[in-house]
Amino acid sequence: MIGMNRKSSSPGLKDVPELMHHIQSLLPVKEAARTGVLSKSWLHAWSTIPNLRFHEHMKLADVDRSLVRYLRDDIPIERFELKIDIQNQKSAALAQKWIRSVATKTSLKELSLTISPSGASLHLPEELLSGENLIKITVSASQGPKPNSIWMTTTHHPKCVTSLRELHFSCVTVSEQVLHDIFSSCSSLVKIELILCSQGLNTIKVKNLHCLRQLQIVTSDGGSTAFEISHLKSLRMLGCNVRMNGRSKRLSIPPLINGHSISLGSGVTELTLGGGMIMDDASLDMIVKLGLPFLESLTLNMACWTRASFPFTSASIKRFSLLGCTSRLVDLVYVNAPKLLLFSFSGKIMPCFVFPYSTLEQIEFRLRFDIDRLDVSFFLKMRESLRLSSKCRVHITTFSYNLPMPLVDIYDLRRKLRFPPATNVQQLLFETTGDECMWESSPFFDAFFEICHPDHVSARPDSMLKHKNHFCKLIVMEVLEKNMNKTTTTSYWPHYLKNVQIERPHNKKWETLTDSDTSFLEKLAPEHVPVQFKLNWW
Structure with missing residues (x-):
């Protein structure tokens, strides 16, 4: 025993x-x-x-010494993470040597490279793809002083690892030969991300990868690279964003989606398209023709949209996002989606929204605009939009740059409002940029609280003037001091407040705001740290 x-x-x-x-x-x-x-x-x-992590602040000699010992003593390396600043040819040569020696170890499972080409370029060695048991490769590069600072090419067919399941390339110039060899031999790939890697490519072909579940491609070459995507029977998520340069955004240039050949199986549940992929009604027809009966999540980047209206119909989507809507042309967003639960919108405009037959549970707005776009029409459209869902979240960022404050006619707004203040706004996130204390006399908050009474306000300091937090000062002036210049016979928002609670930054506890907090609110706020308020309304 x-x-x-x-x-x-x-x-x-x-x-x-x-x-x-x-x-x-x-x-x-x-x-x-x-x-x-x-x-x-x-x-x-x-x-x-077995998990080695080297950051960019480590001395190159120390990194080299450690790797020499590991290789000499045959110590297993399972995960290798290297963050390096390529300042000169010496550091580039060392990085090549390290990648070549580590990538060929049979024990290696994950390889992650984060490269900053500040002074020299780096040619990634072919051995990057040769590990026998390698499961995940991540190569991310920042923009260097010259284009194509990090690249990977080959003159022959390199040996590619068959066990590879995840491939992430960002800002790495990859040849078509390398991509072809990867996609033709790495049949176990489950996830692929190619972010800004298409410079000089005619076509990106992703075919016959039967295990692939997630595919994301982002290009910035004005649409010169075509996509050929087909026979991906396990694909669940597809993201394609064709970023357009300024010249290609002209309306005279036709949509570029006809240059792509995309055929998807019925299993796709999440789809993200943007840039040159989404320009006009033909783009929306392309989505319908893909025939995705189980599509639940759709995200569209609207940076290149050229029409005044946006009509879309889907019988299956539950989550829908329209991002980056910059055009003043867009006036109406019409979405016929009876199963829609969540809608998210971000941009520099506030169009009219129509959602027939939907049962929205939550709607989110993230708006970034110059202050001259704030008028009565904006607040009326916002109030109408808040009626679409039982829960709402609003994030507003304004840019001032010493422009005159908008003259919002509060009395005209009250006359035109058809509904009382909305009580379904769970959170308002507010921040300003370049505001020289003008918001303290602005009618923005007066107008905003005419259309809604949010439960929670997160007010960030001005992103340029770190010590300015205008909502805090507004609370001091209007709530604590009960500005009696406003007559009590007029419906004025501070009179509808029971109390205000503030979260103390040092202990993260909520306390009722009192006169003693005035000095705290006027102190310098920590950089980027928002002040949190709970507003309790009658």
């Missing part, structure tokens, strides 16, 4: 280094390194940890 107990306990002892490695992998690098002072076992665990 004693012998059996000893034998049964031995696997647990073998698991101790693995447990130490797991604990160290969860800690920040500096904290994980400090565990080496606990005991020789912890020091050995740290010196043989």
Whole structure:
């Protein structure tokens, strides 16, 4: 019995280094390194940890020394994460050597590269794709001083890992040969992301990948790269965004969606399209012709939309987002979607929204505009839109830059309002940019609280003038001081407030706002930290 107990306990002892490695992998690098002072076992665990993370502030000599030791002693490397600033050819050569030596290890499962080409370019070695047990590759580059600073090409057919399940390339110039070799040999791919990697490509072909579930492609070449997407029977999510340059946005240039060949299976439930893919009614017809009976989530980037109205019909979608609507042309958004539950809109305009037959549970608005666009019409459209759903969330960012404040006629707004203030706005997020204290005398909040009484307000300091928080000062002037210049016979919003609660930044507790809080509200606010309020209305 004693012998059996000893034998049964031995696997647990073998698991101790693995447990130490797991604990160290969860800690920040500096904290994980400090565990080496606990005991020789912890020091050995740290010196043989299979998850290597090197950030851009580490000395190149230290990184090189560590990798030489791992390779010399044949210490397994399962995950390799390298963040490096390519300042010169020396650092580029070192990065190539490290990637080539680590990527070929049979123990490697995940490889992540974050590259900043500040002073030199980097040619990724072919060995990047050769790991026998590699599951995930991520290569992300920032924009360098020259275009195509990070690239990957080949003159022959490289050996590609067949076990690869995830591929993420961002701002990496990849040749068509490399992409063809990857997609033709990596049949186990489940997720593909190609973000701004199409420079110089005629076609991106993604075909016959029967395990692929997620595919996202973003191009910025004005639509010169065509997509050929077909025979992806397991695909559930597709995202395609053709970013257009200024010249290609002219209305005389026809839509570019005819240059793409996209055939999707019926299993797609999430679709994201944008840029040159969404320009006019023909673009919407393309979505209908895709024949996606189980499509539940649709996101459209409207940066290139050229029509005054947006009509769309879908029998299946439950979540619908229109993003980046910048054109003043758009005046009407008509969505016939009886199963729609969530609608999200962001842009620099406020069109009229019509949702027949839908049972919306939540609607979200994220609006970013110059202050000269605020008028009575804006608030009337906003009030009508708040009637569409039982729950609403509003995020407004305004840009001033010393422009004159808008002259919103509050009395005209009250005359034209057909409904009392909405009580279904759960949250208002408000921030200003470049506002020289003009909001304190602005009718914006007066007009906004005429159309709704939000439960929660998150007010950020001005993004340029960090110490300005206009909603805080408004609360002080109008709520605490009860500005009696406004007659009580007029329906004025502070008189509908029971009380205001404020969240203390230091302890995250809610307290009722009192006169003693005046000095706190006028102090410098921490940068980017919003002040949170709860408004309790009669």
